[in-house]
């Protein structure tokens with residue numbers, strides 16, 4: 001008998017944390033930060049549901065902050081064990097976690113200066129220095145290599161096709177003869193995506209934690225290159241700018257890759273493309289350092305140089321350079337983080353450009369319920385940024401086809417490759433509507449028991 005408790009990403013899409021109590025060990029699968037509205041963020045401040053010092057290890061699926069960003073706090077509260085991850089994830093974490101600490105410190109300082117926080121003084125959840133402590137705990141495990149956790153317990157990583165370094169976890173428990181397999185998809189990616197490898201198939205799982213973010217949707221299968229081409233032509237005609245909030249890791253590189261393709265094909269003019277996120281700039285280097293993890297399509301393009309680093313792309317590093325962009329009035333593309341507007345330089349660009357009807361804001365990623373991004377994409381005519389009211393006159397566009405998450409058809413297609421149905425499937429990392437919809441679709445094709453766990457729910461597995 002062992003237990004699994006859902007400490008996050010339960011009926012919501014952030015805060016991925018799953019506590020496994022197995023073979024006398026307490027293991028945490030992912031250790032993410034809650035993001036989005038105030039109620040979710042408050043959870044980051046609640047005491048961790050189990051004493052962090054009692055945990056034996058953390059197994060990460062990938063580097064995104066909603067899967068890794070609680071680690072500094074976990075260590076601050078007493079966790080001292082190893083944090084397993086793939087080598088590329090370790091490299092990305094060395095960028096993402098200190099940046100997360102830096103942003104928290106900066107946002108707290110800004111809130112104190114502008115006096116818009118309900119808390120006095122506003123404090124960071126953790127500092128940049130505390131975030132760097134996590135890096136000492138990282139233990140890298142390559143794909144397809146069994147890693148032993150105890151006599152009966154081991155796990156391996158498989159490609160998840162979501163972002164560089166992303167992995168599914170296949171955890172094996174060999175107690176009293178038979179082998180029990182618990183698998184977690186982490187964030188399940190899509191086949192035929194640019195740059196990274198496709199998600200692998202798992203042969204079987206007794207228990208499966210299945211991502212369900214887009215369980216109620218099918219991504220637009222339109223021609224992404226033509227979509228970007230049209231938007232950029234419109235921006236050039238109106239003399240405005242195209243602002244793309246994008247996660248620094250993954251999405252920014254994909255957008256860059258599409259724009260480079262269009263430029264090289266002569267389908268758009270060579271106009272300034274600003275990559276305004278120090279982390280996205282450094283992530284470009286990490287992507288170029290891990291060519292072994294890229295699929296053939298990318299390798300053929302990068303035979304001589306990393307395609308993401310060439311041409312008209314301007315890497316914006318310092319705050320001064322970023323602020324100077326406010327004075328840049330020529331048609332241009334600004335790619336900036338964070339992708340869900342939770343913080344970062346993108347907020348300053350929106351503050352200075354949202355009220356100009358010549359500009360376009362293009363969302364290329366998921367915007368959680370209640371977030372600023374969701375309000376904008378739902379057509380709000382006025383929003384608040386850093387406590388200041390901003391009229392929204394810019395055009396707001398959303399491109400869902402660029403998602404790094406499988407849609408409902410792709411999830412079902414991936415599930416159809418399992419040789420045996422799992423005895424139980426837990427839908428994680430999705431909002432209730434998406435989860436109910438996916439559950440209905442799965443029940444038609446698979447005999448497994450499908451559950452939608454609640455926050456902090458604990459289940460017994462045998």
Ligand SMILES: [Zn+2]
Nearest residue numbers: 062064162187
């Ligand atoms: Zn992710």
